[in-house]
Amino acid sequence: MVNLSDVASLIKKGKSFKVVEDKTGRDLTDVTLVQIVLEKIKKSKKLICSDVFMKELIKTGRLTVGNFLKTSLQSSIEMLSSAERRTKGMVCKREDLEEIKDKIEALNRKIDMLLARAVYEIEDGPVS
Helix, strand or coil, X not given: CCCHHHHHHHHHXXXXXXXXXXXXXXXXHHHHHHHHHHHHHHHHCCCCCCHHHHHHHHHHCCCCHXXXXXXXXXXXXHHHHHXXXXXXXXXXXXXXXXXXXXXXXXXXXXXXXXXXXXXXXXXXXCCC
C-alpha cells in the first residue's frame, strides 16, 4: 500500500511510476497526481498555478502545453497592445493606472505559471 506522500517523494526524486488499482488493474496515475496537487493547494492555501490555466483546463477537459503557451502568449500580446494604444499620447488617470497595474499583475501571473511549467517539464519530462 502506497500513500500520497510516498508518491510525492517519488516525484521529488525524479522516479518514474504508475499507480494501478489492485482489483481492477485501472491506471490511477493521473487521479493520484491531481490528489497530490489538491493536497498541496490545501496546505499552502493558495493556487500553485494561475486561474487562467485552471479555467482553460476545466473548459476544454485537457490542455496541451503548446496550446496553453500559444493561448497565453496571444492574450498577453493583445493585452499589451491594447494597453499601449490606450495610453499612447494621453495623460494617465488614476483609473487607467490601476487597469494597467492589474494587467501587468495578470501578465506576471502568466509568466510565473509558464516558467513553473517549463521547469516542471525540464525536470520531470513533458506532460502527456
